[in-house]
Amino acid sequence: MGRNTRKRRTPLATKIVAGAAALAVGGGGLVWANFYASAHEDHGGHNRTRSAGAQVATIDCPDVGQKIRDVPDRARGEVDGELATMDSQITDAYQRLATTRRAQAGDSQFVQNSILGPLKDRRKAIIDRIQLEINRAGGRADDNLDELAGCQGRPADQQQDGGGQNGGGQDDGQNGGDQNQDDNGNGVAGPVADDFIDINDVQPNSRNSRNGLAADGDGGSTGTFTTDCGVNENNLFNSDNLIAAPGVDNGAHHTHDYVGNQDNDAFSSDEDLANADTSCQNQGDKSTYYWPVLRLQDGTQEFDANDQGGGAEGNIGKILKPAQAELKFVGSQQGDVVAMPKFLRIITGDAKSFTNGDANANTSWSCSGFEDRQVTDKYPLCPEGSQVLRTTNFQSCWDGQNIDSANHRDHMAFVQEDGSCPEGFQAVPQLQVRLAYDIPTPTVENGQVQNPYAVDSFPEQLHKPITDHNDFINVMDENLMNEVVDCINRGEDCQ
Structure with a gap:
């Protein structure tokens, strides 16, 4: 698949929103004046x-x-x-x-x-x-x-159905009420108190495990391959989306963290990716791993406080890098895995789940020491000394032909309930991304959350945790990919 080779090397564009008696100092960037x-x-x-x-x-x-x-x-x-x-x-x-x-x-x-x-x-x-x-x-x-x-x-508090079809409220907002209609003093729409839950109030093993581990069966390929690509020590950020919006500035409308490949913007071609540097310890892995940043809404003026994708679109506060980013590939319950093709693109989760519905929502949130308690639609409030965990298990069934598809989803699929791939698909190594963060626990008092953390999002998605998502482009060289496959199929743990 060809990619536009025109390169952009300018900072993110700044934007002053029309009619913005809305700009103010204190939260960083755009404050939605009169929002509520x-x-x-x-x-x-x-x-x-x-x-x-x-x-x-x-x-x-x-x-x-x-x-x-x-x-x-x-x-x-x-x-x-x-x-x-x-x-x-x-x-x-x-x-x-x-x-x-x-x-x-x-x-x-x-x-x-x-x-x-x-x-x-x-x-x-x-x-x-x-x-x-x-x-x-x-x-x-x-x-x-x-x-x-x-x-x-x-309305912000109206629940969306799982079908993702026109689940919005009526134009007069009659189902809204005052509940959750608050900006917590941050000047942006979300997160709100109802977006958080004490991890002790989450029932163990209650989350649907449809998108869980692919290699739990005794007859499958039980090995693992872990690649260490750091935690974005090089401060590579942008609000592009090379997979979903190639050739478009600010295609994500929120800022991404990048590890692995160091040439990631909307104009990067496959050739650019193949020739780029990588933050991975194994230099044969030039894959692109990226996800929306987490921010602490504490008033910090970040580098993108006035930029599109950042403060100009309601993504404000201190960017939080993970303390640890574990990138692991695992196998299949039902048998061997085959190599991923080079430049295979996978999007998992849905950046628009709050309005689309939860059919493609995939990230699980938890706390260290409470890993059996997973939530998709809430941010966890973790006890002192416990890290916030953000885990995503990617689709692991490939159609055997395409490195991408028109909607960037149809060429990949999750395993079925028995761990097998749908007809016409074959098992490839499943990428699992586990991010651990040291975040001061927000406090919730009188229906307001103080110093909340939140995932960057499209502005209209209100920073809901269910909108979290993760992206991957395979740029491993052939020898390394074969090593990954052999290790997993032999049942070994490699890195």
């Missing part, structure tokens, strides 16, 4: 205040990218670019939502008429272009994509 102001100010009547408190908190748009299947290779770059533009449209609409609370309080149709209606029209135009690009390249675009143009307003 109308819910707490006196507008001359109790009922008026309660109604304002029920306003929608975010924008819920169907994920067009997840629904696209038949995209010819020569159209994928254009389609990925169009999808990235749609993400930017949602960000812009969310920023307008966040900075027009007074207008919304005075006009029950403001959100629909001034934000959601125009957003639907812009999305429809892009969907039309996507269909045209697919058809011009010899594919057959889904005629029903137009149905995904419309978005909804959604």
Whole structure:
């Protein structure tokens, strides 16, 4: 698969949001002025205040990218670019939502008429272009994509169903109430107190283990291969996404940590990756491992405090590097694994799970010493001396042909309940990423969380823990990949 070889070597672009009487100093970068102001100010009547408190908190748009299947290779770059533009449209609409609370309080149709209606029209135009690009390249675009143009307003505390289809709330926010409608004084939308849970209140072994270890069976390939690539000591950060939005600046709208390959931006080609330096101790591993950073919302002005992907999009505070990053490959319950192809791309988890639903949510959160207690939709409050653990087990079944797919998911699959791969797929080494953080435990008092930590996210995803995700591009040389496979299939533990 070709990649745009034009290189960008400029800092992240800065952005001042239109209409931002919203900029303030103290939390770093963009502070969503009036985000919940109308819910707490006196507008001359109790009922008026309660109604304002029920306003929608975010924008819920169907994920067009997840629904696209038949995209010819020569159209994928254009389609990925169009999808990235749609993400930017949602960000812009969310920023307008966040900075027009007074207008919304005075006009029950403001959100629909001034934000959601125009957003639907812009999305429809892009969907039309996507269909045209697919058809011009010899594919057959889904005629029903137009149905995904419309978005909804959604209260922050409304639960999403697992199906991921238009689970947003009504535009008038009637199901919202005041619960969780608070910014904790950080000036950004989330996390809120309800996003945290005391690890002692998590039931042991309660998390669905569908995406768990692949090598628990006696008859499988039981070896492991661990690669040590550090914890981003070189401070390699950007808000690009080389897999989902190649060739697009700020395609992620949040900042990523990178270990392994040292040439990661939106314009890196496969050749660039192959020729790059690596932070891995084994120099044969030039793979790219990246994930959204965690931040402590303590008022720290980070390097990206005024940049897109950072403070300009609500990702504020001190970036927390993991104290340890364990990158381990394991085998299959049902038999041997085969080598991954070079430049295989895998995305696991879903950066938009709060609005898409939890069908692709995958990261588990826990605390050291409490590893049998795992949660996906809450951040854990760990006791003193215990580290926050963030664990992701990747898909381990490959279709045997493609290093990527139109929606960046269909070429990979999780194992089935018996540990076998779906028909037509074959087992490859499963990547497991375990990140351990030393984080001061936030305190929750009177419905507010003080000094919370949170994963970077798309602005409209409100820093929910369920949006955590992880990305990988295999750039191991052939000899090392064969060594990984042999070690796992022999049942040995190697590094």
